[in-house]
Amino acid sequence: MRGSDVLHHLSIADAAGMIRARRLSPVELARALLDRIERLNPRLDAYLTVTAQGAIAQARAAEKAQMQSALKGPLHGIPLAYKDIYDTAGVRTTAQSRLLEANVPARDAEAIRRLHEAGAVMLGKLATHEFAIGGPAFDLPWPPARNPWDTERFTGGSSSGSGAAVAAGLALGSLGSDTGGSIRFPAAYCGIAGLKPTAGLVSRRGVIPLSPSLDTAGPMAWTAEDCAILLDSIAGYDPLDPASVPSTPPPGGYAAAARRGAKGLKVGIIRRFYETDLPASAEVIEQMGEAERLLADLGCSVGTADCPPLAAFNAANRLIITAEAFALHEAKLISRPEAYSRAFRVRVMAGGVMRAVDYIQAQRHRRSLAAELNALFDQFDVLVTAATPGPAPKLADVSLDEGLARPTYAAPANISGGPAMSVCSGFAPNGLPLGLQIIGPPFGEASVLALGHAVEEASGSRSRRPSL
Secondary structure (H helix, E strand, O other): OOOHHHHOOOOHHHHHHHHHOOOOOHHHHHHHHHHHHHHHHHHHOOEEEEOHHHHHHHHHHHHHHHHOOOOOOOOOOOEEEEEOOEOEOOEOOOOOOHHHOOOOOOOOOHHHHHHHHOOOEEEEEEOOOHHHOOOOOOOOOOOOOOOOOOOOEOOOOOOHHHHHHHHHOOOOEEEEEOOOOOOHHHHHHHOOEEEEOOOOOEOOOOEOOOOOOOOOEEEEEOOHHHHHHHHHHHEOOOOOOOOOOOOOOOOOOHHHHHOOOOOOOEEEEOHHHHHHHOOOOHHHHHHHHHHHHHHHHOOOEEEEOOOOOHHHHHHHHHHHHHHHHHHHHHHHHHHOHHHOOHHHHHHHHHHHHOOHHHHHHHHHHHHHHHHHHHHHHHOOOEEEEEOOOOOOOEHHHOOOOOOOOOOOOOHHHHHHOOOEEEEEEEEOOOOOEEEEEEEOOOOOHHHHHHHHHHHHHHHOHHHOOOOO
16 A cells, blocks of 8 residues: 555556555545645645545445445546536536635536546535636635646646646546637646547536537546546537537547557647747747657657648637627626626627627638648648647736737637647756647547557656645
């Protein structure tokens, strides 16, 4: 049995193996995580709600199953926490907004229900940006989450608490959401793995919406393999979610696919994004060069992929998000604008002056851009580009119009509808993590996860944790 001082650094895969072999008690694991949350969350503000009593009860049930050789699978007894836009039965779900400060759902979101069915232990609910778009705000009942690599740094958003909690060892995995990069930004800035799945692969039923035509729900964890283990439980058709689509997992499941290796994959590097359209920092340019050499060493064939400019993807993405978010919040924004954070108002109020023709044209442009990007998969199995233009900035330097004033590397995959993930492939000279983004064709999760896992293994990035 490992000491409780290192249990928080276990991957889901390692913890599952130890639980299966009866070398680790789910109760011991849950208590180790809860103790760490109590010590460190006041510095990180990753959790909005901690469900300690429920977690111990679920862990005891998992331990009973463990002793009876009745474990359901690799998530049975694994401590997880969820972005606070996922409905949780009997547990407050706020979207980090004072408008929902007293909101207690009657039932779980479908993805949460599936994880509970798999035996996962819920530690609590994690910080987000207000309604998954507001940005780090200091005028709400809860402060924004902080980056465990440097608490003066931004976590990325909007799945901010998820990135911080997993990186700091306050949860072994999480669920986030991604509408314009909200899983991949915190994954990159916090040095973890985060997957935006194909639109419709994971049910969004019971997830508070931001932009219904773009929202996706997906896993965040320390490794790509762990994301695949989570995806094996949450993916699948939900007839009660109108956006859900039937799908077939790869043979053996997503976790098996992640472990298959990257040899033979045809990889297209989208250089224009980080070299021309939004020039990246020197650290990221160097990282991308190292990543290209690493891909060749892994046995991938590497070429240059060209596609429309980043600004075109970003314009369609931001216009659709802003218009749909305003439509959802119009009544409250008019009657109670002061109830929202200033960051939310700055990012959403512009939707009130958009015309129907603007929104329709953005949707038309989206289809055209998606077709152009997805046509690249006739040549390549996956595409690779930077995840962010640099390491995490200072929290105080993040502008309220972040995502509106300049494009992001994340928007193309939201427009294309296919999977995309960020994995940590190295570190800047100042010790902050750097993310590599991997994009696949619709329902191409198997190749994305396989390459992500291979990059992590080859780069050795998973052996380094933030010091807290």
